[in-house]
Amino acid sequence: MEVENLSLKEFCEKVAERKPTPGGGAVGSVVGALACALAEMVANFTRKKKEYENVEPEMERIVEAMEEAREKLFSLAEKDMKAFERVMEAYKKSGEELQSALKEAASVPMDVIRVMKDLGHDLEKLAEFGNKNLASDTLNAMDLCRAVFLVEKVNVLVNLKSIKDEKFKNEMLEELEEQEKQIEGSYRRVREYLEGIVWSSK
Amino acid sequence: MEVENLSLKEFCEKVAERKPTPGGGAVGSVVGALACALAEMVANFTRKKKEYENVEPEMERIVEAMEEAREKLFSLAEKDMKAFERVMEAYKKSGEELQSALKEAASVPMDVIRVMKDLGHDLEKLAEFGNKNLASDTLNAMDLCRAVFLVEKVNVLVNLKSIKDEKFKNEMLEELEEQEKQIEGSYRRVREYLEGIVWSSK
Numbered sequence: 001m002e003v004e005n006l007s008l009k010e011f012c013e014k015v016a017e018r019k020p021t022p023g024g025g026a027v028g029s030v031v032g033a034l035a036c037a038l039a040e041m042v043a044n045f046t047r048k049k050k051e052y053e054n055v056e057p058e059m060e061r062i063v064e065a066m067e068e069a070r071e072k073l074f075s076l077a078e079k080d081m082k083a084f085e086r087v088m089e090a091y092k093k094s095g096e097e098l099q100s101a102l103k104e105a106a107s108v109p110m111d112v113i114r115v116m117k118d119l120g121h122d123l124e125k126l127a128e129f130g131n132k133n134l135a136s137d138t139l140n141a142m143d144l145c146r147a148v149f150l151v152e153k154v155n156v157l158v159n160l161k162s163i164k165d166e167k168f169k170n171e172m173l174e175e176l177e178e179q180e181k182q183i184e185g186s187y188r189r190v191r192e193y194l195e196g197i198v199w200s201s202k
Numbered sequence: 203m204e205v206e207n208l209s210l211k212e213f214c215e216k217v218a219e220r221k222p223t224p225g226g227g228a229v230g231s232v233v234g235a236l237a238c239a240l241a242e243m244v245a246n247f248t249r250k251k252k253e254y255e256n257v258e259p260e261m262e263r264i265v266e267a268m269e270e271a272r273e274k275l276f277s278l279a280e281k282d283m284k285a286f287e288r289v290m291e292a293y294k295k296s297g298e299e300l301q302s303a304l305k306e307a308a309s310v311p312m313d314v315i316r317v318m319k320d321l322g323h324d325l326e327k328l329a330e331f332g333n334k335n336l337a338s339d340t341l342n343a344m345d346l347c348r349a350v351f352l353v354e355k356v357n358v359l360v361n362l363k364s365i366k367d368e369k370f371k372n373e374m375l376e377e378l379e380e381q382e383k384q385i386e387g388s389y390r391r392v393r394e395y396l397e398g399i400v401w402s403s404k
Contacts, residue, residue, distance in 0.1 A: 003210060004209065004210045004211035004214075005209050005210075005211060006209060006210060007206065007207050007208060007209050007210075008205060008206045008207075008208060008209075008210060008213055008235070009206035009207060009276070011210055011236075012206075012235055012236060012238075012239040012272055013239070015236065015239035015240055015242075015243055016238075016239040016240075016242035016246065016269075016272075017243065017246060018243070018246040018247055018249075019243075023240075023243070023338075023339050023342075024240055024338055024339040024342030025342075027236050027237075027239070027240055027342065027346070028342060028346075030210060030236065031233050031236060031346065033214055034213075034214060034229050034232065034233060035229075036214075036218075037213075037214040037215070037217035037218040037229070038217055038218075038225075038226055038229055040217075040218035041217055041218050041220070041221075041225070044218065044219060044220040045220055047220075066218065067218075070214055070218075074210070074211070134225075135360075136225075136226055136357060136360045137225050137226040139226075139356050140225075140226030140227075140230060140353045140356060140357070141226070143349050143352040143353050143356075144229070144230075144233065144353065146349070147345050147346055147348070150345040151342045151345050151346065154341050154345075154400055155342070157401055158400050161400075198359055198363075199359055199363075
């Protein structure tokens with residue numbers, strides 16, 4: 001299934017039906033792509049403006065990075081479905097095949113999280129240097145980015161639960177903690193930059 | 203533009219381009235529809251199962267409610283775009299037309315928030331009575347539901363900023379506070395019900 005070519009309605013219907021995939025992990029990945037699209041809009045509205053001239057190369061970089069990230073996230077949504085289907089298949093087979101399938105199923109949401117960490121860093125740039133008329137869109141992208149992290153974190157943990165390789169498990173838990181720190185840091189800083197603009201005369 | 207018929211890729215491209223709509227409010231509404239689809243999947247996997255027989259009518263109700271909510275959210279995404287375009291038009295016209303356009307632009311994200319409040323309540327039901335094998339999907343839907351609230355809250359506030367009608371403003375701020383209390387309550391309870399299941403043997 002080519003996720004990105006499904007209509008919004010079709011994708012929702014596929015999520016809603018009584019089939020295990022696409023589940024929360026794939027949905028999170030798609031929401032991540034939407035957050036990247038919002039960030040890209042902010043960068044596009046900052047480009048080619050006299051008052052933001054000095055950040056033109058940075059904005060250009062962000063536009064390209066967001067397009068790449070969107071593609072990556074759609075492919076991770078597909079990978080997530082395949083990984084979960086493999087886990088379900090593996091429950092009928094050997095323990096080894098199951099362990100390897102679970103590792104893959106924990107790694108895909110971690111990949112989504114890595115993309116969200118980068119998105120968080122770029123949102124900090126947009127919050128600090130980007131077009132202030134789009135402050136609310138930047139905040140919106142950051143809220144979605146953080147939610148996607150939380151969604152994928154659950155999907156990492158739920159797979160780690162049945163993984164026996166303690167080394168793999170501990171490495172994943174450590175990375176999860178580090179990524180959370182990064183994303184929470186971006187969240188805090190983006191809000192600090194922009195909240196005053198959105199709420200000032202409330 | 204019929205939002206629900208756009209492919210995921212097309213919708214992302216429309217968000218990303220240098221045009222004001224669709225912006226964060228419309229994206230939030232679409233993410234809300236995805237959260238409803240996840241909730242619907244959980245309800246669908248709870249139905250027609252002997253051990254969940256006693257909650258069959260409630261699950262049936264939730265499936266129908268989620269389908270309605272999805273349609274509503276797609277139409278609110280379109281309304282959000284129109285409302286924002288009207289605000290931009292109105293900036294060139296009289297103060298009165300602008301005030302009325304801003305009220306509409308603040309009301310649409312509030313409508314999305316109302317749908318999220320109901321979704322939160324249904325997610326509590328799913329967390330308490332739904333199929334426990336889908337605990338992670340229920341948690342994922344709740345994280346997205348809460349993020350959509352935060353996204354739409356920013357979009358209410360950003361419009362309220364320029365609204366002069368103090369009565370309207372205060373009513374909206376009061377409702378925002380009440381809805382936030384409801385959604386945070388759902389968030390807390392859903393996590394209480396399910397966290398132990400997902401993290402227990404971490």
